[in-house]
Amino acid sequence: MTDYTNAAARAMLVSLNISTWAARKFDKGATAQVNAQNKASDKAGRYNKHLLAGAPEHEALISACEAARDLHYSQTLPWSDKGSRLLPTANFMEYTKAMRKQFAALDALLSTFVQRYPALVDAAAEQHAALGQLFNRAEYPKAADIARRFSWAMHFDQVPSGDFRVDLPADQLDMISAEVRSRSEAATRDAMQGAWERLHDAVARIHKATDESGKGIVRGTLIDNCRNVVDVLVRLNVAGDERLEAMRQRVEKDLSQLDVADLRKDGKVRKDTAAKARNIMDAMSAFYAPQAKEDAA
Numbered sequence: 001m002t003d004y005t006n007a008a009a010r011a012m013l014v015s016l017n018i019s020t021w022a023a024r025k026f027d028k029g030a031t032a033q034v035n036a037q038n039k040a041s042d043k044a045g046r047y048n049k050h051l052l053a054g055a056p057e058h059e060a061l062i063s064a065c066e067a068a069r070d071l072h073y074s075q076t077l078p079w080s081d082k083g084s085r086l087l088p089t090a091n092f093m094e095y096t097k098a099m100r101k102q103f104a105a106l107d108a109l110l111s112t113f114v115q116r117y118p119a120l121v122d123a124a125a126e127q128h129a130a131l132g133q134l135f136n137r138a139e140y141p142k143a144a145d146i147a148r149r150f151s152w153a154m155h156f157d158q159v160p161s162g163d164f165r166v167d168l169p170a171d172q173l174d175m176i177s178a179e180v181r182s183r184s185e186a187a188t189r190d191a192m193q194g195a196w197e198r199l200h201d202a203v204a205r206i207h208k209a210t211d212e213s214g215k216g217i218v219r220g221t222l223i224d225n226c227r228n229v230v231d232v233l234v235r236l237n238v239a240g241d242e243r244l245e246a247m248r249q250r251v252e253k254d255l256s257q258l259d260v261a262d263l264r265k266d267g268k269v270r271k272d273t274a275a276k277a278r279n280i281m282d283a284m285s286a287f288y289a290p291q292a293k294e295d296a297a
Helices: 028-037 056-074 089-125 170-210 222-236 242-254 260-265 267-284
Strands: 011-019 024-026 048-050 085-088 151-158
Touching (some): 011 089, 222 242
Antiparallel strands (some): 011 151, 024 048
16 A cells, blocks of 8 residues: 655655865966957856866766766655655665765775876876866865865755654644645655656656667667666655556566567567557556656757
8 A cells, every 4th residue: 555654664865965076177368368269258158177188087086976876866766855865764775785885986986086186287287288278287176185075975864754842832833743744745755756757767768769660779778777677666665656566567577577689689579568668658657647858958
């Protein structure tokens, strides 16, 4: 039975805080020069320098930070606009294990970057390096400070339950508690919509890749992504939504066991897969209505 009323007993809130140094710097002088040369307004554009000009040690660290954010989102559900995400207790061990592994990788990459940083700055100063005459050593943090420009941490908190122990008149306390409970239930419903959306999107991608238009592309990660979704939704179903679990099992049985190689070479398998995906999406429509999404820019 689906229950949105007691998320506080079955989940917690988690926020991921990551700080990085982007190694970019707005150059006011270069911007003025470019605009003047092109007879453009001083508001026509801004010139931002890549201070390390794509140094692999820095790019690897930034990419790993993005991977940590992606992992955090994939293992949790939306909750509020303040950065917190809903983490069901059923997924706590998997989430923390995966995130700590990612943090260990970040620590190693940061150590390498800090070691190489002075040499990277010296390389950027070379006459024929990418920045050329735009190089300005004063724009670079000191080597002793560079490590502090990067940080990552998880923070856990309770899901609001409406349980207030404060000195207020009973009627006011009841009103506030009811409001908190109502907001918590609404947020839990939204979180479960996020779970439905994740499952629907996985099926929709398979349908798009295999439909008869011939325009779809069966990428190597298509089925792996589907498997990841059906795996994590077992633990993210914080409301115990039986309909979601039934659909998840159907996707697991009909789609997540497919082989990408078969989809690519066998037209009949592609056709059958497209039909199964379409049928699943039709069945989902009784419980979930996809929200219109803006096309990516």
